[in-house]
Amino acid sequence: MRLILLGPPGAGKGTQAARIEQRYGIRQLSTGDMLRAAVAAGTPVGQKAKDIMARGELVPDEVVVQIISERLDQPDCAKGFILDGFPRTVAQAEALEELLKAKGIRLDAVVELEVDGSILIERIEKRARESAGGPRADDNAEALKKRLEVYHAQTAPLIAFYRDRGLLRTVDGMASMDDVTNQIVSVLEAA
Numbered sequence: 391m392r393l394i395l396l397g398p399p400g401a402g403k404g405t406q407a408a409r410i411e412q413r414y415g416i417r418q419l420s421t422g423d424m425l426r427a428a429v430a431a432g433t434p435v436g437q438k439a440k441d442i443m444a445r446g447e448l449v450p451d452e453v454v455v456q457i458i459s460e461r462l463d464q465p466d467c468a469k470g471f472i473l474d475g476f477p478r479t480v481a482q483a484e485a486l487e488e489l490l491k492a493k494g495i496r497l498d499a500v501v502e503l504e505v506d507g508s509i510l511i512e513r514i515e516k517r518a519r520e521s522a523g524g525p526r527a528d529d530n531a532e533a534l535k536k537r538l539e540v541y542h543a544q545t546a547p548l549i550a551f552y553r554d555r556g557l558l559r560t561v562d563g564m565a566s567m568d569d570v571t572n573q574i575v576s577v578l579e580a581a
């Protein structure tokens with residue numbers, strides 16, 4: 391099973407990806423988590439990404455494409471994977487298409503979590519208050535506003551991109567967490 395989870399910040403991609411990982415024994419690949427790990431470790435990629443991420447902007451396409459390309463070659467992705475937070479631009483989606491073609495891999499589905507803009511800010515502020523390790527560098531009002539703008543300008547066009555390819559499946563991200571999981575599972579069983 392190979393899928394992409396698509397949706398705005400705060401839509402619940404991380405939560406659902408972790409559940410799908412458990413259920414199907416496939417790997418969750420979160421570019422946000424990978425970049426945060428690189429920042430924490432102070433690697434060259436992390437040094438490059440740190441300030442960009444804190445502002446809520448996107449790190450350059452070639453950086454994340456390279457990270458994902460290498461990650462997909464790891465043996466733990468052989469059974470499948472869930473891309474969470476990637477692709478985030480049409481250029482990334484095109485690069486992914488090329489990459490998968492070269493690796494001889496086909497996507498099964500792109501699952502869009504549809505959530506009203508009005509509740510996203512509320513959800514992320516709640517996450518910032520409740521996160522054990524303290525809030526993320528980009529979970530503040532200014533970066534959040536920027537992340538939502540970036541989503542609408544750069545990532546939302548991927549909905550049409552994948553609809554055109556017959557891969558898009560939309561689920562109601564406003565339902566309860568369990569209900570959203572069930573919807574995703576039905577979509578995957580049908581794919």
Ligand SMILES: Nc1ncnc2c1ncn2[C@@H]1O[C@H](COP(=O)(O)OP(=O)(O)O)[C@@H](O)[C@H]1O
Pocket residue numbers: 398399400421422423425442443444446447448449450451454474475476477478482528537
């Ligand atoms: N595919 C990507 N392309 C560019 N930047 C990315 C990508 N994935 C993550 N990032 C960077 O990491 C930040 C956090 O991403 P993520 O953890 O997916 O957060 P969220 O979905 O909650 O906004 C993004 O705002 C961006 O700066």
